[in-house]
Amino acid sequence: xxxxxxxxxxxxxxxxxxxxxxxxxxxxxxxxxxxxxxxxxxxxxxxxxxxxxxxxxxxxxxxxxxxxxxxxxxxxxxxxxxxxxxxxxxxxxxxxxxxxxxxxxxxxxxxxxxxxxxxxxxxxxxxxxxxxxxxxxxxxxxxxxxxxxxxxxxxxxxxxxxxxxxxxxxxxxxxxxxxxxxxxxxxxxxxxxxxxxxxxxxxxxxxxx
Amino acid sequence: xxxxxxxxxxxxxxxxxxxxxxxxxxxxxxxxxxxxxxxxxxxxxxxxxxxxxxxxxxxxxxxxxxxxxxxxxxxxxxxxxxxxxxxxxxxxxxxxxxxxxxxxxxxxxxxxxxxxxxxxxxxxxxxxxxxxxxxxxxxxxxxxxxxxxxxxxxxxxxxxxxxxxxxxxxxxxxxxxxxxxxxxxxxxxxxxxxxxxxxxxxxxxxxxxxxxxxxxxxxxxxxxxxxxxxxxxxxxxxxxxxxxxxxxxxxxxxxxxxxxxxxxxxxxxxxxxxxxxxxxxxxxxxxxxxxxxxxxxxxxxxxxxxxxxxxxxxxxxxxxxxxxxxxxxxxxxxxxxxxxxxxxxxxxxxxxxxxxxxxxxxxxxxxxxxxxxxxxxxxxxxxxxxxxxxxxxxxxxxxxxxxxxxxxxxxxxxxxxxxxxxxxxxxxxxxxxxxxxxxxxxxxxxxxxxxxxxxxxxxxxxxxxxxxxxxxxxxxx
Numbered sequence: 001x002x003x004x005x006x007x008x009x010x011x012x013x014x015x016x017x018x019x020x021x022x023x024x025x026x027x028x029x030x031x032x033x034x035x036x037x038x039x040x041x042x043x044x045x046x047x048x049x050x051x052x053x054x055x056x057x058x059x060x061x062x063x064x065x066x067x068x069x070x071x072x073x074x075x076x077x078x079x080x081x082x083x084x085x086x087x088x089x090x091x092x093x094x095x096x097x098x099x100x101x102x103x104x105x106x107x108x109x110x111x112x113x114x115x116x117x118x119x120x121x122x123x124x125x126x127x128x129x130x131x132x133x134x135x136x137x138x139x140x141x142x143x144x145x146x147x148x149x150x151x152x153x154x155x156x157x158x159x160x161x162x163x164x165x166x167x168x169x170x171x172x173x174x175x176x177x178x179x180x181x182x183x184x185x186x187x188x189x190x191x192x193x194x195x196x197x198x199x200x201x202x203x204x205x206x207x208x209x
Numbered sequence: 210x211x212x213x214x215x216x217x218x219x220x221x222x223x224x225x226x227x228x229x230x231x232x233x234x235x236x237x238x239x240x241x242x243x244x245x246x247x248x249x250x251x252x253x254x255x256x257x258x259x260x261x262x263x264x265x266x267x268x269x270x271x272x273x274x275x276x277x278x279x280x281x282x283x284x285x286x287x288x289x290x291x292x293x294x295x296x297x298x299x300x301x302x303x304x305x306x307x308x309x310x311x312x313x314x315x316x317x318x319x320x321x322x323x324x325x326x327x328x329x330x331x332x333x334x335x336x337x338x339x340x341x342x343x344x345x346x347x348x349x350x351x352x353x354x355x356x357x358x359x360x361x362x363x364x365x366x367x368x369x370x371x372x373x374x375x376x377x378x379x380x381x382x383x384x385x386x387x388x389x390x391x392x393x394x395x396x397x398x399x400x401x402x403x404x405x406x407x408x409x410x411x412x413x414x415x416x417x418x419x420x421x422x423x424x425x426x427x428x429x430x431x432x433x434x435x436x437x438x439x440x441x442x443x444x445x446x447x448x449x450x451x452x453x454x455x456x457x458x459x460x461x462x463x464x465x466x467x468x469x470x471x472x473x474x475x476x477x478x479x480x481x482x483x484x485x486x487x488x489x490x491x492x493x494x495x496x497x498x499x500x501x502x503x504x505x506x507x508x509x510x511x512x513x514x515x516x517x518x519x520x521x522x523x524x525x526x527x528x529x530x531x532x533x534x535x536x537x538x539x540x541x542x543x544x545x546x547x548x549x550x551x552x553x554x555x556x557x558x559x560x561x562x563x564x565x566x567x568x569x570x571x572x573x574x575x576x577x578x579x580x581x582x583x584x585x586x587x588x589x590x591x592x593x594x595x596x597x598x599x600x601x602x603x604x605x606x607x608x609x610x611x612x613x614x615x616x617x618x619x620x621x622x623x624x625x626x627x628x629x630x631x632x633x634x635x636x637x638x639x640x641x642x643x644x645x646x647x648x649x650x651x652x653x654x655x656x657x658x659x660x661x662x663x664x665x666x667x668x669x670x671x672x673x674x675x676x677x678x679x680x681x682x683x684x685x686x
Contacts, residue, residue, distance in 0.1 A: 174333035
């Protein structure tokens, strides 16, 4: 596995261990930027509008705009720094690392060759499984957002591994608009809580954040 | 051109609400646009199949014609309900501009789902309906409704994300990429048959799980009772009768395109999801004492029946179509009636509502008729639909599923009747002085009930031909 893929796995795993909401957003940002870098490596000289849109989607939208938009709303609400994405215990961490191993084996079974495509599938599946791990173990709104965004990023990454000779710009633009709409709604949910936002660690059912 | 008008008219009307002058007449605009779009949809339905338009993105076939003619008139009925509510309770006018803008955006996206010939374009439009509906669920000052809205958005995003992944897996199997011909309905069937088996099976499973989530099928159904319960009644009706059908059409498209390549997998997954949904919903119906939650669980129950019908294909297809068309009208009638009842009694607790047939004769009657249709009594379409699905279960040799189906339907039948019938015919617990219900306020529900009876007794030849064509397209090998 190349250093880029290892780095991508790293930015998926580190926010699960370093428990602050800023780390979660940095993880999301690096994920987007690394995916863009990988997309660039796969198509070194983008010429078509579709290729440029892919790079813009990954780097600008997922790597910069989305994390920044969420960061702004959380900073404005003066949310305490501490925030666990998964429960901080050995069982959760075992599940997290186990998911990466399972994803790797799954990719080997699904894509015998070539190695790059196999790695794309492995990292994408790991991203989806880690996203589901976050969704399954946390009930706070912010954690669930991070879980859902991780899954969406992993799906976007999986798309990079497919054949791309006939992408439709309109469809790509539609998908980007849906992502923008999702982030706008996420900001609205995070920003429209009535009660003072004491902690992102509170349960959804209590503070509704 | 009327195909594009179905999308553009509500979209432009939605954007026009940015102007304060238009916002003041928002409810009238909603009714006007809904009426116009309904007329266009019915005109399209009685016409013939259209050509492929807009570089292959749009095509009006039997499926889109049938569902356009169901979804748009239901939306029109809901708009009359909203207009009447605003007239009766002027305090509701404050948030009407926002509500109407989102509802019209929702309608434009819903129509786009129905006429899309490109599976990913339809997926994007379905996501757009979700993004428009999520804020509509939120009621100002009600934190529980915001939670419900968030759960709805989360589950929808994840479910539709899985469906997108499913499209990519199927497309990867045919080695053409997710954006290429493999997702154009015109070419999908041919592409799917050439797909690598592993990718195709994985993709199809993800598609069924993803769209199953949007339909409220187990295992990812828990968003539905909460969202249906907390949303305003008009929004619940939109979700249950309009968006449900849009998601269903997309699932029908998937089956039309890919079923033939993996018939056993499709049948096994759909029947399992349907049966589990029925089990879960039946026990929740037994436990429920909240009228809207009870109806929400009944919706999951119906979704389960529909999934089983879809899984069976073949002889169940015609019955399935009758059942799901009836289901749209039943939900519209029942959720709008539940809203009316809640507005009067100020409670959703079924134990505190009694003597409806005397207190609110129209609402009592609609609840009665809707419940009979919900439970599959004759002469409603749901009765014949359920009967045909049951008969298909027997003819396909699935006797265990047949037995479980009968037991679960009987249990939900008894539980629903035990809760709802005392509300209708019980002694009134408190004396209330209700304002008189006008015929106009009841007219959408009367129209829905007429549609329900028509589906059971006499289906007009045009509709009959459309239903048969759609049934043939989903029946599989």
